[in-house]
Amino acid sequence: MGLFARISPYEGDFFAMHIAILTGLKQIYNRAMSNTNFVRVSTVIFSIAGIVHLYRAFNALPVNLMGWDVPVAVSWVAGIVALLLAYSGYKHWH
Numbered sequence: 295m296g297l298f299a300r301i302s303p304y305e306g307d308f309f310a311m312h313i314a315i316l317t318g319l320k321q322i323y324n325r326a327m328s329n330t331n332f333v334r335v336s337t338v339i340f341s342i343a344g345i346v347h348l349y350r351a352f353n354a355l356p357v358n359l360m361g362w363d364v365p366v367a368v369s370w371v372a373g374i375v376a377l378l379l380a381y382s383g384y385k386h387w388h
Contacts, residue, residue: 330387337383340376347373 350357351369358364 333383333387337380337387340380340383344373344376344380347376 347369349355351366351373354366356363357369
């Protein structure tokens with residue numbers, strides 16, 4: 295057996311080892327990410343995304359995704375929707 299078989303209590307049981315790792319990660323996630331923290335993080339992320347989209351829209355910056363020139367109207371819509379979601383998260387947070 296290899297090095298990991300001697301260290302692991304699962305003795306080569308690949309499935310059981312991965313279940314144990316995922317269970318441990320879930321426990322860490324559940325302790326760190328309460329509902330309040332989730333709302334805070336998502337509010338900040340949506341705020342940043344909305345501001346970046348509106349910055350692009352106001353300055354008419356070109357964006358090209360795999361050969362497709364993204365219209366500025368997409369950034370207007372995405373920016374407004376992202377900021378509305380951020381506002382909703384902020385209201386839920388407070």
